[in-house]
Amino acid sequence: QSALTQPASVSGSPGQSITISCTGTSSDVGSYNLVSWYQQHPGKAPKLMIYEGSKRPSGVSNRFSGSKSGNTASLTISGLQAEDEADYYCCSYAGSSTLSYVVFGGGTKLTVL
Amino acid sequence: QITLKESGPTLVKPTQTLTLTCTFSGFSLSTSGVGVGWIRQPPGKALEWLALIYWDDDKRYSPSLKSRLTITKDTSKNQVVLTMTNMDPVDTATYYCAHRNTAMDSFDYWGQGTLVTVSS
Numbered sequence: 480q481s482a483l484t485q486p487a488s489v490s491g492s493p494g495q496s497i498t499i500s501c502t503g504t505s506s507d508v509g510s511y512n513l514v515s516w517y518q519q520h521p522g523k524a525p526k527l528m529i530y531e532g533s534k535r536p537s538g539v540s541n542r543f544s545g546s547k548s549g550n551t552a553s554l555t556i557s558g559l560q561a562e563d564e565a566d567y568y569c570c571s572y573a574g575s576s577t578l579s580y581v582v583f584g585g586g587t588k589l590t591v592l
Numbered sequence: 593q594i595t596l597k598e599s600g601p602t603l604v605k606p607t608q609t610l611t612l613t614c615t616f617s618g619f620s621l622s623t624s625g626v627g628v629g630w631i632r633q634p635p636g637k638a639l640e641w642l643a644l645i646y647w648d649d650d651k652r653y654s655p656s657l658k659s660r661l662t663i664t665k666d667t668s669k670n671q672v673v674l675t676m677t678n679m680d681p682v683d684t685a686t687y688y689c690a691h692r693n694t695a696m697d698s699f700d701y702w703g704q705g706t707l708v709t710v711s712s
Contacts, residue, residue: 524704580652580655581652
């Protein structure tokens with residue numbers, strides 16, 4: 480069981496788009512379309528932003544979108560805003576039906592310049 | 593409205609057993625498709641999933657911590673309890689409980705978290 484791999488940091492200017500990658504293996508990201516993404520502001524609990532790879536919960540801005548290719552999932556934020564500055568974590572279902580578990584990524588700090 | 597709140601000791605000694613309680617409202621753990629999970633976050637570090645319990649009492653554990661963890665539920669009290677044995681300073685973290693929605697395969701509601709420090 481290894482954490483999913485994310486870049487430690489990304490940055491962008493207001494109005495720009497950024498993409499955060501999340502690389503796993505054929506045992507997690509590659510086998511299931513069950514990647515979720517969480518936003519966490521300092522001192523706060525994580526907030527669900529994307530589930531099942533590309534679906535947005537009610538109330539989440541359509542500036543947030545998710546996708547997957549092979550063993551890598553991605554979160555794209557378009558039209559960057561100051562309030563998007565936060566840590567972002569990917570998460571995937573992993574294992575098999577008899578020995579399933581959940582694994583998070585190492586997190587990515589987004590800086591809005 | 594779904595809410596969750598973690599409670600337990602803020603300080604435990606090395607080798608002791610930690611017991612955390614997640615008290616929730618707005619849903620029932622006897623409803624099909626519902627689960628409650630525990631996730632922790634050491635200061636300045638990443639989230640780490642620990643355990644998950646479902647409405648049918650199916651339990652899942654982090655493979656790396658499985659030998660130290662036990663998760664149980666009390667449906668009548670709307671509570672989920674996590675115990676972690678043989679605590680070590682590296683287990684110092686904020687511990688979160690979260691609602692697991694199997695229809696979305698994600699943690700859609702989170703508690704505020706509780707900081708547990710392991711120190712002698």
